[in-house]
Amino acid sequence: MALCIVLGAPAALAGPPYVTDDPEPTPYGHFEIYAFGAGTTTRDGHEGESGIDFNYGGAEDLQLSAVVPVAYERPDGRETIGGLGNIELGAKYRFLHQADFGLDVSLFPSVTLPSISAHVGEQHASFELPVWVQKDFGAWSTFGGGGCALNNGGDSKDFCFGGWALTRQVLPFLNVGAEIYHQTADAHGGKASTGLGVGATYDLSENYHLTASYGPGIQNAAETNRSSWYAALLMTF
Secondary structure, three states: OOOOOOOOOOOOOOOOOOOOOOOOOOOEOOEEEEEEEEEEEEOOEEEEEEEEEEEEEEEOOEEEEEEEEEEEEEEOOOOOEEEEOOOEEEEEEEEEOHHHHOOEEEEOOEEEOOOOOOOOOOOOOEEEEEEEEEEEEOOEEEEEEEEEEEOOEOOEOOEEEEEEEEEEEEEOOEEEEEEEEEEOOOEOOOOOEEEEEEEEEEEOOOOEEEEEEEEOEEEOHHHHOOEEEEEEEEEEO
């Protein structure tokens, strides 16, 4: 889930490419569409996904989201397998604003549907309910939060997650940042994971942006996350 694992060019662009999310919804009537790829390496091999992350501002302070991924697994010494992964549907609602409360605060409930592939993805549904907060000050922005997931099915179990990030607009067209994130074990016999990441977003134009992140795991890294990466073309309209 860590891979599940970002409108023009605001002063502090948050969310993807970071694992840690932010509370800012897509503006009303606008779109944010990511054509993305992501992956994680462990001692057992490599896994990841690519696809479309679609976000629409359905109302003031309300973002409707859908992620449609094609997932793959490449175990060491075995052939790569792939297929349509777990589709995610969510709605981010910001109910507190910095102008009034001093922080932006949002709820972002989402449901992950069972994979239709017999080879990749989880074969059961799960539900997440995180809370995300953000504070902007000048060229800087800090955001984070977390929540828990109902994830019962097969060898899976309920888990909790959280993270925090700090970003800065270093140039009119370039935003950079760093984060730390943590997740408890999401499977029976699994282990918790903690990771670090650095990321950047580069504005090609008003409507097209490149965004990417990379980082290592620092807790149970061999089993959960020796390294993770994310890259996307972001289209905003």
